[in-house]
Amino acid sequence: MNDATDTADGTRALVEDTRSLVDGTRGLVSQIIHGSFVDGHGVRTTVFLKGCPLRCLWCCNPEGQDRGREIKYTSAHCTGCAKCVPVCPRAAISLETEPDGSTRARIDRRLCDDCGRCIEVCYLGALDWFGKYYTVDELFAEVKKDEKFYSASGGGVTVGGGEPTLQPSFLRRFLKKCREAYIHAALDTCLYTTTDEGVRALEEADLLLCDIKTLDPEQHLRATGKRNDVILRNLRHLSARGKPMIVRIPLIPGHTDSPENLRAVIELLCTLRSIERVDLLPVHEYG
Template sequence: MRGIVFNMQRYSIHDGPGTRTLVFLKGCPLRCGWCSNPESQSPRPEILFEPERCSACGACVPACPEGLHSLRAGPSGTAHLVERVASCRGCGACADECPNGALRVSGRSMSVEEVVDAVMRDAPFYWQSGGGVTLSGGEATMQAAFAREVLMACRDNGVHTALETCGMADWETFRELAPHVDLFLYDIKHMDDEVHRRLTGAGNRRILDNLHGLFRMGKKVLIRMPLIPGLNDDPAGLEAAFAMLREEAARGADIAGVELLPYHRYGEGKYRQLGRAYPCGAEPYTEERLEAFKAFLAARSTEGLPLRLVRHA
């Protein structure tokens, strides 16, 4: 059993309780314009190129088996060019030969054992802090069989497990993963199906159905709501989500809290490295606007539905 992992982040304190190791899996069914990890969207490995680090030495040209790299003469001297990016297999041969780190591979094949071994290196921190492992992405459910084996192995080792998800998978996938997940970090991007489709490329009916299903199973869920200026931060839309969650909490849903994550442009540089245009034209919130959101949430937070603005994301 192997999966495609594009990053592992140790000592995280923002994606579940305690100190955690984040395992980022490739592949996502949504295309959110504000995505901060665009290298996660494709399920296959990809090459990222940082032109500011390139010396146009040409080492990558003969290394690439697909012949995608070339050098060209320009008014500023010799420049490096990557063509037919869609033909790239993500083998990493070019990155291996690049002396300046201008080329790097996003995504590599790992076995369940390799992932679990990496996770367990920090086991003492989990025991001390109540932390554990969080599977993220991309969307971890797109590699459901691999995710399930990793979660099972971590729990066998006494590690707390969390799964960060956009909710876009069939219910059977969630039903099979749920017994091995201690905490779900679950995205709600918009309550209106058509608006959700316009923002992400897919409707939200399956997402909301899966969320209700997890509540019915008694799973603990931390709700996460990205705030994107002018796209999904209108008070009426937020109130609709809060009302739905209050109803679920009144019925006994185990809601760990609701985190609102203000928009940032951290992913913009990664789009350039992938040779893609950054699709979101929104401007980050001002401090005054963020303070207004804090007041908005404070007026609506209840003991059964704690709301908070999370500035790290």
């Protein structure tokens, strides 16, 4: 196959990927964790959808922020065979000599456009995709494997991210599937969604695990890249609808942990109904 054919195939695949994400027939999942005890009631299967509208300074999962698939490089699996170097159309890969004399690939992320060609020649799995596409049925089949644990523990599925409402159509289809199977479905959300469909997804979940970081809009902007007006509007709207919520306040030194901020957040929460619980999360437990 020549370069032009490769490029045409790559472009077609990218268009197809983008179309399926927009129409919600497929979702981009960065990780699935089975048997979690920390993402809601009982035993949970936690699905992480890729992409987040916030850029929190303390984010523990920065590789989940981008909406698209990305190249994942695991240096421990790299033998320095150099097969990936000549196939990269953007000359983003070089080989570097380690202090022990071994060679390893190095990717210049500023040049890489995530075309994926290097993955095809890396037989040792040092290069792979971060983010995998699932149809609703495929994802549902994966979480259904744990169904007996849900019924025994009062658990279910938790969809987080990133921010799950960034893939609202796929998310709503998945929630519907869970609802039809009587599987409890929670969302782990920052509540930052500006689309009607994103808000509908929040309304349709059985439980929301939501972060409230700071009530100061300027501080929120500095710490996350967004003001908090959308988040607070959604919080009040969902509370007015009686949506069960567990609110988490991350205690980030210098950003969210001042007594004034904590008092203001608690005072706000006291005016709302449907808040089941408030958790204070020390920074080492956050993420």
